Amino acid sequence: MVTQLPESFIQQMKELLKDEFEAYIQSFEHERYYGLRVNTNKISVQDFLKISPFDLTPIPWTDNGFYYEGDQKPAKHPYYYAGLYYLQEPSAMLPAQVLPIEENELVLDTCAAPGGKSTELAAKLHNTGLLLSNDISTSRCQGLIKNLELSGSYNVWVCSEDLIDLSNRFTQTFDKILVDAPCSGEGMFRKEPHLINSWIQRDDTYYPPIQKEILSSAIDMLRPGGMIVYSTCTFSVKENEEVIQDALDRHPDIHLVSIPKCPGFSSGINMEECVRLYPHKIHGEGHFVALLQKDGDTPQKRYQNIKTSLPESFKEFLNLCTFDFSQGSFIIKNEKAIWSPLQLPEQKKWRLLRSGLICGELKKNHFEPSQALALALKKEQFKNTVDLSVEDTRVIKYLKGETIDIKDLDTKTKGWILICVNGYPLGFGKIDKGIIKNKYAKGWRWQ
Numbered sequence: 001m002v003t004q005l006p007e008s009f010i011q012q013m014k015e016l017l018k019d020e021f022e023a024y025i026q027s028f029e030h031e032r033y034y035g036l037r038v039n040t041n042k043i044s045v046q047d048f049l050k051i052s053p054f055d056l057t058p059i060p061w062t063d064n065g066f067y068y069e070g071d072q073k074p075a076k077h078p079y080y081y082a083g084l085y086y087l088q089e090p091s092a093m094l095p096a097q098v099l100p101i102e103e104n105e106l107v108l109d110t111c112a113a114p115g116g117k118s119t120e121l122a123a124k125l126h127n128t129g130l131l132l133s134n135d136i137s138t139s140r141c142q143g144l145i146k147n148l149e150l151s152g153s154y155n156v157w158v159c160s161e162d163l164i165d166l167s168n169r170f171t172q173t174f175d176k177i178l179v180d181a182p183c184s185g186e187g188m189f190r191k192e193p194h195l196i197n198s199w200i201q202r203d204d205t206y207y208p209p210i211q212k213e214i215l216s217s218a219i220d221m222l223r224p225g226g227m228i229v230y231s232t233c234t235f236s237v238k239e240n241e242e243v244i245q246d247a248l249d250r251h252p253d254i255h256l257v258s259i260p261k262c263p264g265f266s267s268g269i270n271m272e273e274c275v276r277l278y279p280h281k282i283h284g285e286g287h288f289v290a291l292l293q294k295d296g297d298t299p300q301k302r303y304q305n306i307k308t309s310l311p312e313s314f315k316e317f318l319n320l321c322t323f324d325f326s327q328g329s330f331i332i333k334n335e336k337a338i339w340s341p342l343q344l345p346e347q348k349k350w351r352l353l354r355s356g357l358i359c360g361e362l363k364k365n366h367f368e369p370s371q372a373l374a375l376a377l378k379k380e381q382f383k384n385t386v387d388l389s390v391e392d393t394r395v396i397k398y399l400k401g402e403t404i405d406i407k408d409l410d411t412k413t414k415g416w417i418l419i420c421v422n423g424y425p426l427g428f429g430k431i432d433k434g435i436i437k438n439k440y441a442k443g444w445r446w447q
């Protein structure tokens with residue numbers, strides 16, 4: 001692969017790394033590292049380690065990230081379908097880790113798709129407050145929504161806007177913001193060699209102006225006292241420290257906050273507070289992370305909930321749930337019942353793709369619960385459940401969309417039932433006389 005690296009990139013890395021350059025080049029001989037991040041919205045790290053079938057080694061710069069071996073297949077395990085973890089390149093776990101999120105905050109992820117960092121920001125909020133996840137690409141937002149739903153996060157809104165436009169709608173609003181900027185991806189060359197071609201096609205003047213505008217707009221959206229992380233998976237100084245310097249020049253009310261260094265972390269170039277991760281110094285690919293804070297302090301913004309009257313068929317279904325929906329409010333839109341713990345102010349003409357938890361669809365005379373609701377609930381929050389052991393062959397059958405027979409376990413329950421694996425919900429079905437008609441979402445099925 002080293003032979004595919006363009007000469008101009010090699011020169012840039014020689015100048016950047018000096019006597020570390022040889023070690024960097026040799027890192028291409030080593031296989032990439034694989035990372036799994038426990039979804040603490042669903043399970044504690046301690047409890048996950050008790051049931052994990054994988055050999056896991058902690059990733060030093062995270063609270064809940066682990067290395068696994070490349071021949072293990074965690075994406076092909078029922079616990080993945082239960083949303084107990086997210087698979088993420090280890091160095092990419094750092095940005096969300098360094099943003100100090102507290103419960104009940106308003107958080108913005110500016111460039112969020114496909115959700116590697118949003119899922120962790122949501123987990124850090126523990127389903128309190130609100131996360132607005134945005135990405136300019138509406139098609140990439142589909143993957144983002146699926147990942148957020150799988151993670152069981154119900155305090156998330158998703159929109160698809162150019163961040164620069166979004167900043168006109170929410171001035172000085174958010175307590176915490178993550179800017180995981182589009183970049184030339186130099187840190188991903190070992191993991192995804194095809195990125196080398198994109199690098200060749202775009203010279204080094206392409207990304208910096210975009211990154212500077214996105215970061216500056218994001219800073220406008222941060223409330224005084226709030227904190228913002230800027231990250232990329234590239235090594236170029238132009239896309240990292242120069243973007244930060246531009247923000248510091250344009251916004252005299254922000255300052256850098258020092259990120260604690262783990263063994264193997266490098267400082268930013270002439271920016272001691274920032275962190276650079278290199279594949280020859282840590283077990284991971286490459287990243288740059290900066291943490292900034294806005295001076296001053298203003299109280300957090302708070303938004304009102306609204307009252308909506310609900311159709312009878314939906315109220316009937318809600319009798320099966322013990323989830324505390326009174327903590328937020330419902331809206332009914334396009335025959336869908338959507339619940340959110342907070343409502344953001346009404347906006348004109350924006351591509352809002354999710355405004356909380358889509359609980360399900362209001363059909364003619366009945367209500368059809370969604371896959372997202374199944375994943376958002378805890379087993380004990382639904383009246384009718386069947387809990388299958390992870391070894392039970394019916395788990396995979398259910399995930400494949402097949403009808404399942406549980407006459408050995410239950411022949412009395414009738415109607416909606418939540419199918420769980422070792423206590424963690426997977427999806428809904430409809431049971432009659434011990435036979436479960438499969439309601440697992442088609443696009444989510446085991447392939």
Ligand SMILES: C[S@@+](CC[C@H](N)C(=O)[O-])C[C@H]1O[C@@H](n2cnc3c(N)ncnc32)[C@H](O)[C@@H]1O
Binds near residue numbers: 112113161180
């Ligand atoms: C590095 S990726 C984000 C990865 C994501 N944070 C994760 O962890 O899964 C950068 C994203 O920025 C989005 N993007 C590019 N320009 C944007 C803009 N002007 N406003 C909002 N999003 C933008 C791209 O569509 C892309 O999905």
